[in-house]
Amino acid sequence: MRSYWFGDVDDEGCTRADGDADALAARLASIRIQPGEIIPADWKLAVDCGAARDRADYLGRLREVCMRVARDRVAAGLGGKDTELVRMVLALEEIDESMNQLTERLTDWYRVRHPEAGRKYRPRDSRRVLAAIAGDAEGPVKDLLDGILSLRGIRSRLAAEIGDRAAVLLPNCSALTGGLVAARLMTLAGGVSALARLPASSIQVLGARGALFSHLTRGTPPPKHGIIFQHLRVHNAPRDARGKVARVLAGRLAIAARIDENRGTLDPGFIGEADRLIGAAGGRR
Amino acid sequence: MIWIGNTLVSAGEPGVYGERVLSGHRVWDPYRSKLAALYHLGKGVEITGSTRVLYLGAAHGTTVSHVSDYAEVVYAVEIAPLPMQDLLDVAGRRGNIIPVMADAAHPEEYAPVVEEVDLVFQDVASPLQAEIAIRNRSFLSRDGRFILVVKTRSIDTTARPETVEGEVIRALLPHFTILDSTWLSPFHRDHVAFICKR
Numbered sequence: 001m002r003s004y005w006f007g008d009v010d011d012e013g014c015t016r017a018d019g020d021a022d023a024l025a026a027r028l029a030s031i032r033i034q035p036g037e038i039i040p041a042d043w044k045l046a047v048d049c050g051a052a053r054d055r056a057d058y059l060g061r062l063r064e065v066c067m068r069v070a071r072d073r074v075a076a077g078l079g080g081k082d083t084e085l086v087r088m089v090l091a092l093e094e095i096d097e098s099m100n101q102l103t104e105r106l107t108d109w110y111r112v113r114h115p116e117a118g119r120k121y122r123p124r125d126s127r128r129v130l131a132a133i134a135g136d137a138e139g140p141v142k143d144l145l146d147g148i149l150s151l152r153g154i155r156s157r158l159a160a161e162i163g164d165r166a167a168v169l170l171p172n173c174s175a176l177t178g179g180l181v182a183a184r185l186m187t188l189a190g191g192v193s194a195l196a197r198l199p200a201s202s203i204q205v206l207g208a209r210g211a212l213f214s215h216l217t218r219g220t221p222p223p224k225h226g227i228i229f230q231h232l233r234v235h236n237a238p239r240d241a242r243g244k245v246a247r248v249l250a251g252r253l254a255i256a257a258r259i260d261e262n263r264g265t266l267d268p269g270f271i272g273e274a275d276r277l278i279g280a281a282g283g284r285r
Numbered sequence: 286m287i288w289i290g291n292t293l294v295s296a297g298e299p300g301v302y303g304e305r306v307l308s309g310h311r312v313w314d315p316y317r318s319k320l321a322a323l324y325h326l327g328k329g330v331e332i333t334g335s336t337r338v339l340y341l342g343a344a345h346g347t348t349v350s351h352v353s354d355y356a357e358v359v360y361a362v363e364i365a366p367l368p369m370q371d372l373l374d375v376a377g378r379r380g381n382i383i384p385v386m387a388d389a390a391h392p393e394e395y396a397p398v399v400e401e402v403d404l405v406f407q408d409v410a411s412p413l414q415a416e417i418a419i420r421n422r423s424f425l426s427r428d429g430r431f432i433l434v435v436k437t438r439s440i441d442t443t444a445r446p447e448t449v450e451g452e453v454i455r456a457l458l459p460h461f462t463i464l465d466s467t468w469l470s471p472f473h474r475d476h477v478a479f480i481c482k483r
Contacts, residue, residue, distance in 0.1 A: 034393060035392075060380070063383050070373055
């Protein structure tokens, strides 16, 4: 027997599926076909079993059912609790990028107007540069500076909100890495359930895609860590222990993500043990 | 296909995505649409009022809207929710677009709704592009054409585009007769279109 949106077809003929577009849409969701056994639909069969009057009627009804299914799936796809958090993380990254770019432009601009400014406007710390420029900025320079400072405010409020939401959505991952890193990992994985399905080895290198592929295709050294490098325990570990810390942390994160996905509550026992293991990996006892 | 001078257009209700309008016809820009580029290069497949089309990777429905101006029916497959929102808008205003929210790599998901078609157009960004084409071959009629647009950079960013082209041809050959392969320059960089039949 072959199932189509309009009914079931076998050697005897076609049996019409009853109901309105809603019922047909629900039925469609339950039809399973094996990958190797695709036989395209045939509108004439639908007419034979009375599901449609003619070709125009067939297409009209099919379109209505498909629109309904697609609308439901769009709603489901956007309705996940993690969907908005993903958008927030992406916005945060865009703001960071913009702030850096604008700060660099502003610094260069300021130095053109103040040839004597010299090296002190070239330190790495953008806060100090901006503070120095703020001293005597005026006109458009001042406007741009204010814009950057306002972006900074937006950024810190957004980051705090992301942290709060991650603590709810990913309580165990957030306890291990902090909410921001947990939210970034979730975004890179493509959602909470996608993160929960990743092996630890993939979590370890999330965010190091370029390095990973150049390792696979060109044999460069494999990446030790991706985004989890941003976590202090990896970042601050001695160089030769970083890979190990990243590996142990990723291993715990893989479990934490599964607890978050399936249980959704903080497990203090698990976190305590994980902290101990990660600390030991960094050489602390 | 309808040409006004050297401009490819389609006859339908304008104002779908801010396209230009020329003598009441919608301009189909080869720099935005890979299928339009193919027509400009003289390699497109004629679409008429009786053509049934399966469009894989429909995205926001801009090219789909032009195809629907010509074709009898377009089955438009797209997996991502945000583009599908836009596609649903387009489909809502055109009676012959059937939106299918599914993964083109898993045609068994939409086999219960899609019929045999005269033209399959595939434009998906995936390293598995050739494999996806092979899996969708069942929908192609005996005399139908399968147009596969490959962005060589999404298969391998480091390899030369010509190397990737060779790999795709080798993967397709056991399943398709390849009638033509065309680079879409100058309209699109590093994109190659294969026109196949089963």
